[in-house]
Amino acid sequence: MSRWGAALRFIGVGWFIGISILLGVVGGLWLDNKFGTKPILVIVGLILGLIVAFYGVYRMLLPLMRGK
């Protein structure tokens, strides 16, 4: 793993977290308004977004954690 690879991975992580949580919440809100199930789908979307964010970060930083 070169220094550039490590730096680029760290740069990519920040926006990835933000966008995945945002998409989950916005998608949940949209579906809630469509089906009239006000709080449930927002929470589901938020949790799904958080899981995707953590999993994506884990996958992107996995080579660094192994110290390759």
Added chain:
Amino acid sequence: MPKRGCLGCSFPLIIGVLLVLLALFVVGFAAGPLGKSMLGDLGLPSWLSVPRPDPKLPAEVVFHIFGFPITNSIVAAWITIIFLVGFSYVVTRRMKLIPGRLQAAFEFLIGWLYDLCCSVAGEKNGRRFFPVVTTIFLFVGFNAWLALLPGFGSITIHTINGEAELFRAANTDINMPLALALTSFVFVEFFGLRSLGIRYLSKFLNFGAFISGVKLVFKGKVKDSIFGLFTGVITIFTGLLEGLSEFIRIVSLTFRLFGNMTAGEILLLVAAFLIPWLFALPFYGLELLIGFIQAIIFGGLTLIFLTLAVQSHEEEAH
């Protein structure tokens, strides 16, 4: 006796230049809205101040070709393409073994990008990814820098919908970053499919563990089958997450470039409006840096995603 001075100029010259710059700054401050609100209207002529900026988020249509609307950001993108193609042609037309100044500069840039690709993706894959990454880097970078040319955004043209700017940095129109991100996505999937074959899809649709768990159910091993089914469900779920994160990458690449470039454009406009003339200069330097950094980030993240795509699951596990 060695000549005394600073940056190759004599001290009186340096002091004179600094005084002129300071005078420009003071005049700009007094003429701009910030100074006006602090000092009151000093009766300075109106040509000293900059008109209030009016940034528009969607790109404006400049003209039509066969009924197809051409926006000002498309024109800027075309100029970038023409510039890059023409420049590459001029540089590579008469290549010499001992390069001239222009050729050496271009060779340095290309060599640096090539080393970057090879250091991240390895020698073999780096050679394959290099054209994609370099094209994205050069396009994004030159787009950003083209928009910083003085007078670039101030040429206006009469259209059906009124006055419109002829050029506008292509990166500040969200369609351009989206198109680049989609291109990057397509290349990632293409290289992944090409180097791993059908196994690449098993990253996203991973039923192998689940099927073996089902087989264990029929064999009648209760404890093993429950464990097998559980891991099977988990692998299916992580496969879905993997697929979802591919699409989130597109959105995050798009908004990163669009947001940074649009914010920079508006920052420059507002800085030039508040204190005209000299105040926007440091922000120009900042925008030069940000254009370069965004180009590296867009190209480099494409490179990272390409590298991730060509690694098989078995390789990663070790």
